[in-house]
Amino acid sequence: xxxxxxxxxxxxxxxxxxxxxxxxxxxxxxxxxxxxxxxxxxxxxxxxxxxxxxxxxxxxxxxxxxxxxxxxxxxxxxxxxxxxxxxxxxxxxxxxxxxxxxxxxxxxxxxxxxxxxxxxxxxxxxxxxxxxxxxxxxxxxxxxxxxxxxxxxxxxxxxxxxxxxxxxxxxxxxxxxxxxxxxxxxxxxxxxxxxxxxxxxxxxxxxxxxxxxxxxxxxxxxxxxxxxxxxxxxxxxxxxxxxxxxxxxxxxxxxxxxxxxxxxxxxxxxxxxxxxxxxxxxxxxxxxxxxxxxxx
Amino acid sequence: xxxxxxxxxxxxxxxxxxxxxxxxxxxxxxxxxxxxxxxxxxxxxxxxxx
Numbered sequence: 265x266x267x268x269x270x271x272x273x274x275x276x277x278x279x280x281x282x283x284x285x286x287x288x289x290x291x292x293x294x295x296x297x298x299x300x301x302x303x304x305x306x307x308x309x310x311x312x313x314x315x316x317x318x319x320x321x322x323x324x325x326x327x328x329x330x331x332x333x334x335x336x337x338x339x340x341x342x343x344x345x346x347x348x349x350x351x352x353x354x355x356x357x358x359x360x361x362x363x364x365x366x367x368x369x370x371x372x373x374x375x376x377x378x379x380x381x382x383x384x385x386x387x388x389x390x391x392x393x394x395x396x397x398x399x400x401x402x403x404x405x406x407x408x409x410x411x412x413x414x415x416x417x418x419x420x421x422x423x424x425x426x427x428x429x430x431x432x433x434x435x436x437x438x439x440x441x442x443x444x445x446x447x448x449x450x451x452x453x454x455x456x457x458x459x460x461x462x463x464x465x466x467x468x469x470x471x472x473x474x475x476x477x478x479x480x481x482x483x484x485x486x487x488x489x490x491x492x493x494x495x496x497x498x499x500x501x502x503x504x505x506x507x508x509x510x511x512x513x514x515x516x517x518x519x520x521x522x523x524x525x526x527x528x529x530x531x532x533x534x535x536x537x538x539x540x541x542x543x544x545x546x547x548x549x550x551x552x553x554x555x556x557x558x559x560x
Numbered sequence: 561x562x563x564x565x566x567x568x569x570x571x572x573x574x575x576x577x578x579x580x581x582x583x584x585x586x587x588x589x590x591x592x593x594x595x596x597x598x599x600x601x602x603x604x605x606x607x608x609x610x
Contacts, residue, residue, distance in 0.1 A: 265567055266564065268578070269578065270577045
């Protein structure tokens with residue numbers, strides 16, 4: 265008989281990752297044109313949250329062997345023995361089916377299809393294939409984490425447009441510097457677990473260079489929602505200021521070999537950066553602030 | 561005859577925690593589907609021939 269509590273199953277959902285997913289999904293939902301019924305919006309966000317959690321549970325099921333040898337993940341429910349792998353697999357599959365089905369029935373099938381794509385991409389393409397086979401794992405796999413704004417927009421409108429895809433692109437470009445900053449700090453763990461993260465396969469110097477390059481492209485890309493995506497003055501101001509800070513920290517990482525505290529500072533700031541930009545979009549939608557630039 | 565399963569206090573506590581969570585989730589799901597059905601039907605739910 266299992267000794268897993270409800271709390272252990274909740275931990276399988278990766279609640280901290282889920283919070284960022286829900287937040288970016290909410291942004292996609294509120295910046296979309298038209299007014300969505302608040303209850304339908306709540307249902308959509310709930311489905312996005314549960315779908316993200318389900319893919320987290322499937323990830324923990326498949327990666328239990330890796331998690332067991334890494335200090336950061338050794339206390340997760342499966343490696344610690346509180347949840348059996350079979351329980352986590354069943355939990356993840358049931359929640360995947362329920363979240364996609366509920367999204368389709370209560371919201372629309374385009375958003376349900378995008379949610380299903382996201383779950384499969386994260387659990388199968390990233391977790392089962394890319395993570396153990398290429399240092400580009402988190403670059404390509406980052407698409408799964410980038411999808412929520414498109415799902416939110418699709419939930420609100422039943423269609424897709426340039427604006428949500430720009431937000432997807434922003435998170436996609438944000439993911440490599442975010443994760444590589446963490447990987448610099450934890451490269452010993454990844455090496456021990458046999459995960460080919462960039463610092464392990466290409467070395468720290470190459471990783472620091474790649475972080476800086478991605479940061480430059482990402483900060484430049486963050487202007488596109490202002491030009492093409494209808495973002496307003498609050499977003500533009502925050503993107504400029506926090507983008508400059510992101511670049512400054514990335515340069516600091518680039519110039520500080522072996523200084524893992526600097527990398528962790530960039531990692532922590534990168535989370536704040538993404539929250540700030542998407543919070544700006546949500547606030548602009550809430551107060552009805554129009555776009556800074558007219559659509560070309 | 562198969563001997564009955566006797567749970568340890570820890571197992572019993574964990575099962576109770578899981579049961580409560582599943583019950584709450586089921587009630588929430590039923591409530592969500594019910595309310596969304598009413599929302600989707602809108603005012604038409606009262607507009608029916610007697």
